[in-house]
Amino acid sequence: MFEQAKLTYDFNALEPHIDELTMQTHYGKHHAAYTNNLNSALERLPELQGKSIEDILINLDSISDASLQKAVRNNGGGFYNHNLYFGTLSPNGGMEPQGDLGNQIKNDFGSFDELKKTLTAQAAAVFGSGWAWLSTDKDGKLTVTSTPNQDNPLMTHGGKLTPIFGIDVWEHAYYLKYKNVRADYVNAIFNVVDWDKVAELYLKDK
Ligand code: MN3
Numbered sequence: 678m679f680e681q682a683k684l685t686y687d688f689n690a691l692e693p694h695i696d697e698l699t700m701q702t703h704y705g706k707h708h709a710a711y712t713n714n715l716n717s718a719l720e721r722l723p724e725l726q727g728k729s730i731e732d733i734l735i736n737l738d739s740i741s742d743a744s745l746q747k748a749v750r751n752n753g754g755g756f757y758n759h760n761l762y763f764g765t766l767s768p769n770g771g772m773e774p775q776g777d778l779g780n781q782i783k784n785d786f787g788s789f790d791e792l793k794k795t796l797t798a799q800a801a802a803v804f805g806s807g808w809a810w811l812s813t814d815k816d817g818k819l820t821v822t823s824t825p826n827q828d829n830p831l832m833t834h835g836g837k838l839t840p841i842f843g844i845d846v847w848e849h850a851y852y853l854k855y856k857n858v859r860a861d862y863v864n865a866i867f868n869v870v871d872w873d874k875v876a877e878l879y880l881k882d883k
Contacts, residue, residue, distance in 0.1 A: 678716055679712055679715055679716060679719075679730060679756055680712065681704070681708055681709060681712050681756075681759075681760065682760040682763065682764055684704060684763055685764075685767070686766075686767060686768050688700040688701050688704070688705075690768040691766060691768060691869045694865040694866065694868045694869045695766070695854075695865070695866070695869060696853060696854040698853055699849075699850070699851065699853045699854055702849065702853070703759075703845075703849060703850060704759070704763060707755070707759070707849055708755070708756070708759040708760075708763070710755075711751075711752045711753075711754075711755025711756045711759065711827070712752075712755075712756045714748065714751075714752040714755075715748075715749065715752040715753045715755070715756045717748075718745055718748040718749050718752060718753075719749070721742075721745060722740060722745060722749070725740075730753060730756060730757045731757070731831055731836075731839075733749065733753055734749075734750075734753055734754065734757060734829065734831045734832055735831050735832070735835060735836040737749060737750055737832060750827070750828070750832070751826065751827050752827070754826070754827030754828055754829055754832065755827040757829065757831075758808060758827055758829055758840075758843055758845070759845070761840060761841075761842070761843055761878075762843055762844075762845050764874065765841075765842050765843075765870060765871055765874050765875050765878070766866075766869045766870065766871060767869060767870075767871035767874065768869065769871065770868065770869040770870045770871040770872065771867065771868040771869060771870065772872055772873075773789050773872065774789060774872040774875065774876055775872070775873075775876065776876055777817075777876065777879065777880060778872070778875060778876035778879045778880075779876075781817055781818070781819055781879070782819065785818060785819045785820075786819070792811070792819075792821070793867060795821045796809050796811060796821055796844060796863075797809075797860075797863050797864070799821055799822065799823040800823070800844045800846050800859070800863045801859065801860060801863070802823060803823050803825070803846050804825075805825065806825065806826055806846070806847040806848070807823055807824050807825040807826060807828070807846055807847070808823060808824050808827075808828075808829065808843045808844060808845055808846060809821065809822075809823045809843065809844045809846065809863075810822050810823065810824065810829065810830050810840045810842070810843045810844075811840070811841055811842040811843070811875070812830040812834075812838035812839055812840045812841060813838070813839055813841055813879055813882055814837055814838055814839075815837070817879070820838060822838070829843070839878075839882040841875050841878040841879050841882060842870065842875045842878075844863060844866060846859060846862075846863070850862065
């Protein structure tokens with residue numbers, strides 16, 4: 678049984694950048710539904726019992742039943758992606774990345790501002806629902822990509838990339854406050870990114 682990671686802040690804590698009602702709905706309804714639906718699908722896949730979500734998502738092809746594979750892809754992706762998303766936001770965020778992550782960003786993108794531009798452009802370019810990602814490989818090199826739906830870099834790169842930060846650009850992430858203006862939401866989210874947390878994930882996963 679997978680469980681949603683507990684939020685370390687209140688639903689209203691990310692105001693005004695992410696509004697309370699969006700957080701309630703996003704965490705309390707959307708993320709909860711992905712988690713429940715993942716657990717339901719896994720009840721029919723006893724061979725996956727005890728495996729980590731990362732392992733399951735990297736090896737989706739091992740699920741031979743096409744509809745179950747799709748259910749695990751969509752809901753397992755939704756479960757994992759939102760744990761990462763909510764876990765890297767914080768009312769105390771918005772600072773610049775420091776330490777090894779800060780140095781690697783300068784190395785791979787030139788500056789933190791350039792990384793933000795690249796992530797923002799990827800987020801804007803997603804047609805329909807999806808995500809923009811910052812990922813690391815085993816050598817610590819950083820890459821920005823995007824995926825449709827609830828896919829993520831674990832799936833698209835067969836475990837060679839591990840996401841350490843993702844921007845959810847599904848309309849449910851921003852529509853209540855920002856309506857159709859995705860760009861304003863993407864700009865605002867940088868005020869609440871906990872780069873210390875992202876740096877922790879970077880050191881763990883590189
Ligand atoms: Mn979402």
